[in-house]
Amino acid sequence: MKLSTRTRYGVRLMVVLARNYGKGPVYLKDIANEEEISEKYLSQIIIPLRGIGLVTSSRGAYGGYVLSKPASEIRLREIVEVVEGDCLVDCVKNPSFCSRAETCATRDVWDLLGEKISETLDSITLDQLLEMDKEKHKKPFRKDKKK
Amino acid sequence: MKLSTRTRYGVRLMVVLARNYGKGPVYLKDIANEEEISEKYLSQIIIPLRGIGLVTSSRGAYGGYVLSKPASEIRLREIVEVVEGDCLVDCVKNPSFCSRAETCATRDVWDLLGEKISETLDSITLDQLLEMDKEKHKKPFRKDKKK
DNA sequence: TATATTTACTACCAATTTACTAGTGATTAA
DNA sequence: TTAATCACTAGTAAATTGGTAGTAAATATA
Numbered sequence: 404m405k406l407s408t409r410t411r412y413g414v415r416l417m418v419v420l421a422r423n424y425g426k427g428p429v430y431l432k433d434i435a436n437e438e439e440i441s442e443k444y445l446s447q448i449i450i451p452l453r454g455i456g457l458v459t460s461s462r463g464a465y466g467g468y469v470l471s472k473p474a475s476e477i478r479l480r481e482i483v484e485v486v487e488g489d490c491l492v493d494c495v496k497n498p499s500f501c502s503r504a505e506t507c508a509t510r511d512v513w514d515l516l517g518e519k520i521s522e523t524l525d526s527i528t529l530d531q532l533l534e535m536d537k538e539k540h541k542k543p544f545r546k547d548k549k550k
Numbered sequence: 551m552k553l554s555t556r557t558r559y560g561v562r563l564m565v566v567l568a569r570n571y572g573k574g575p576v577y578l579k580d581i582a583n584e585e586e587i588s589e590k591y592l593s594q595i596i597i598p599l600r601g602i603g604l605v606t607s608s609r610g611a612y613g614g615y616v617l618s619k620p621a622s623e624i625r626l627r628e629i630v631e632v633v634e635g636d637c638l639v640d641c642v643k644n645p646s647f648c649s650r651a652e653t654c655a656t657r658d659v660w661d662l663l664g665e666k667i668s669e670t671l672d673s674i675t676l677d678q679l680l681e682m683d684k685e686k687h688k689k690p691f692r693k694d695k696k697k
Numbered sequence: 698t699a700t701a702t703t704t705a706c707t708a709c710c711a712a713t714t715t716a717c718t719a720g721t722g723a724t725t726a727a
Numbered sequence: 728t729t730a731a732t733c734a735c736t737a738g739t740a741a742a743t744t745g746g747t748a749g750t751a752a753a754t755a756t757a
Contacts, residue, residue: 404667405743406551406638406660408716414656430732439650444717446733463725464731479659491553503586508683509561512626512674513553519670520551523663536655555745577703591746593704610754611702 406487412440413448413486414479414532420458421474421533428460428467451485474530483524491517553634559587560595560633561626561679567605568621568680575607575614598632621677630671638664 415438423429431449435442449468452458459471470477490496492513498504562585570576578596582589596615599605606618617624637643639660645651 404551404553404557404634404638405636407714410551411639411656411660414659418656428732432732441717443719446735447717450734460733461725462723462731462733464729465726466724466732468733487551489552491551492558506686508679508686509558509565511682511686512561512679513558516667516670519666520663523666527659532655532659535658539653539655539658554743575703579703588746590748593706594746597705607704608754609702609704609752611700612755613703613753615704 404491409448410483410487412438412445413452414482415440416445416449417452417457417470417477417482417529418533418536420468420470421477421529422536424470424474428465428469430467434468448486451488452482455481455485457481457485470529474533475528477529478525479527479529479532480521480524482529484521491520551638556595557630557634559585559592560599561629562587563592563596564599564604564617564624564629564676565680565683567615567617568624568676569683571617571621575612575616577614581615595633598635599629602628602632604628604632617676621680622675624676625672626674626676626679627668627671629676631668638667 416434419434419437420429431445432442434440435445449458449460453460453468456471457477458468460466460468492510494500494504494507494510495514495517501507501510504510563581566581566584567576578592579589581587582592585592596605596607600607600615603618604624605615607613607615639657641648641651641654641657642661642664648654648657651657
């Protein structure tokens with residue numbers, strides 16, 4: 404059970420957009436440089452995020468991407484679900500995947516586990532993540548403060 | 551984020567062993583037939599389960615596998631962890647996987663998510679799963695009860 | 698002891714998925 | 728008009744998944 408780079412990159416991408424919210428569109432190229440991720444790859448990952456209306460794009464010179472709404476109104480669950488795409492186990496959503504689905508107790512466990520994962524991701528908003536990020540990037544205290 | 555068939559099969563395998571606890575060793579062949587899973591594949595999946603002492607094997611005629619302890623003392627987390635093998639995101643356990651690990655807020659999120667998954671699986675014992683399974687296989691009520 | 702039956706171990710493999718790269722076209726500010 | 732950006736499609740090498748195949752080792756029973 405591995406989280407794909409798509410999802411990890413997708414979330415990092417959204418954190419950058421959150422950090423720049425209100426400052427106009429951000430170039431994918433800049434995000435790619437900042438996060439050291441291939442721009443082309445990011446351009447694929449951002450498609451579904453635009454698709455569900457989490458980000459808005461503008462083309463042409465001085466184009467770029469912006470969050471469609473404040474980071475406080477975006478939950479990690481939305482991002483992960485749409486970028487990751489699939490669910491833990493197919494038979495949970497689609498019982499016809501397995502003839503045993505109706506009488507399978509393990510299926511109920513995977514259903515529950517999927518719910519817990521969703522709950523956890525739903526409890527975290529993008530701006531909480533941004534705050535955590537800011538906190539982590541604070542310089543440690545020094546007597547001789549740098550400008 | 552998909553759960554592998556290995557893990558799903560591994561848990562089903564353990565449920566069968568739980569169902570037969572106290573009745574002597576169970577042939578892998580019988581488990582394979584009952585669960586409609588390749589015997590050879592199951593024989594690979596069961597190796598790590600034996601490795602951490604969850605099941606005990608005996609070779610030769612009338613050999614087979616038994617649970618090493620009551621199902622009430624076995625938690626799903628143990629089964630899934632050892633069969634699945636990997637963690638959600640490499641950098642959580644091994645920060646050297648990513649140079650950004652120390653200042654990466656998303657990493658903390660994946661760490662938390664991994665913890666929640668572990669907690670959920672740790673809250674379910676194999677005999678609870680067995681009880682759920684039994685419940686699901688109860689025949690629905692009929693006036694003309696079958697023998 | 699011979700034999701049938703079981704697990705143990707190693708090697709291999711096809712199909713799928715992942716994690717990209719490449720190129721072309723559409724759009725737009727200046 | 729042009730430079731810069733996103734949009735879309737196609738391809739692809741490497742890794743992973745989900746197995747199969749075969750042989751060896753162990754053991755209960757006749």
